[in-house]
Amino acid sequence: MRRRPGYKTRPSVARLVESLGLLRSRDLEAHGAPRSQLNLLCNVGALREVAPGVWARSSAMVTAAAIAVKRVPRGVLCLKSALWVHGLLPESPTEVWMAIGAHARKPRWDQPPLQVVRFSGRAQAEGIEHRLLGGLPITVYGVAKTVADLFKYRNKLGFPIAVRALHDSLLAGLTTTDEVRHFAEICRVRKSVGPYLEVLEARRGQDILRVRQAFLAREAARARLLEAPLLHQLPGHPESESR
Numbered sequence: 001m002r003r004r005p006g007y008k009t010r011p012s013v014a015r016l017v018e019s020l021g022l023l024r025s026r027d028l029e030a031h032g033a034p035r036s037q038l039n040l041l042c043n044v045g046a047l048r049e050v051a052p053g054v055w056a057r058s059s060a061m062v063t064a065a066a067i068a069v070k071r072v073p074r075g076v077l078c079l080k081s082a083l084w085v086h087g088l089l090p091e092s093p094t095e096v097w098m099a100i101g102a103h104a105r106k107p108r109w110d111q112p113p114l115q116v117v118r119f120s121g122r123a124q125a126e127g128i129e130h131r132l133l134g135g136l137p138i139t140v141y142g143v144a145k146t147v148a149d150l151f152k153y154r155n156k157l158g159f160p161i162a163v164r165a166l167h168d169s170l171l172a173g174l175t176t177t178d179e180v181r182h183f184a185e186i187c188r189v190r191k192s193v194g195p196y197l198e199v200l201e202a203r204r205g206q207d208i209l210r211v212r213q214a215f216l217a218r219e220a221a222r223a224r225l226l227e228a229p230l231l232h233q234l235p236g237h238p239e240s241e242s243r
Contacts, residue, residue, distance in 0.1 A: 013037040017047060021136040022062070022070040023055045051111050061134040064112035068096040069138045072107050075100050076128055077140040078117060079149055079157065085133060085140045086174060088165055090218055099124065099141070099149075117153070122186045143169045144179035148187040163196055170200055177201060 013033050017023045028035055038055065041047040047055045050062045054070055065081050079097040083089040095113040100106070102120035127145030131138055141149065147169055150162035169175045177197055184193040 013041055014046070017055065017057060021056070021060070022050070022066065023047075024070060025053055052109065056136075060136070062136065063134055064092065064096050066133050066136040066138055067112055068098055068114060071109070072098060072100065074104060075107075075116075075139070076124075077138060078119075078146065079115075079153060080161075082141050082146040082149075083161075083165055085131070085138070086143050086146065086169070087218055088143070088146075088168055088172075088174070123149075126186060127183055142175075144175040145183045145187075147175070147180055148183035148189055148193065151184065151189040151192045152187045154192070166193070166196055167200060 011019075011031050011033055013023070013028070014037070016027060016031055016033050020027060023038070025035075027033075028038065038047065042049065042055070045058055048058045050056045051067045051071065054067055056062050065077055065085065068081075069075060069077065075098040077085060077097065078099040080089060080093040080095075081097040084092050095115045097115045097117070098107075099117050099119045101124060102118050104118075106116055107114055127142045129140055129142045131140060147162065147166050150157060150165050154162050166180065170177065170180070177200075180193060180197065181190065184190040
């Protein structure tokens, strides 16, 4: 049988998923990998479909946040999801919070559940970090940017979560007052953030040890959770419900 030109240089599906972490159909097309290999690896249990059109190694720890980033390549985790990534929220939110551009097409799918907000200009472009979550690549806004965003969305999410994030992130040493002020200026919430910063700066010496210990305890608990083998499936995924 005659083989197609370039077949020797095309990556295998196994190698592709190893390098990308998560795999979509467009990845197969972009790299010229045969879909028949994907079907074979799924049939033998080496890969599994973690969301419609998204595959991962069967042994991989896959979070809803990582899937959302894969399905929305230009999206950035923000607000509650960013808090959780940075260890400032004890549990993953029920919905993935993601920022997209002002004119970007809004994703229309329900797995994982998504809350979309629109950013523009510097508020969209600055403060983005590239990290690994459970070994999978994600894009997320940094701590200081997330705090500023929470104050910007205080009418939707409430003041308490914004104030708590500011308090815990500063006293845990995850950001600085200068960084918070920088992003508060970009997000146009400097007047809202300013009074809380002044109070926290005055109380910093009294609270820093207690908050740091609480943060470390939460991070240790979250690390154990992400490593738990029984949590490889997303809640609501057909395979997880069958276990």
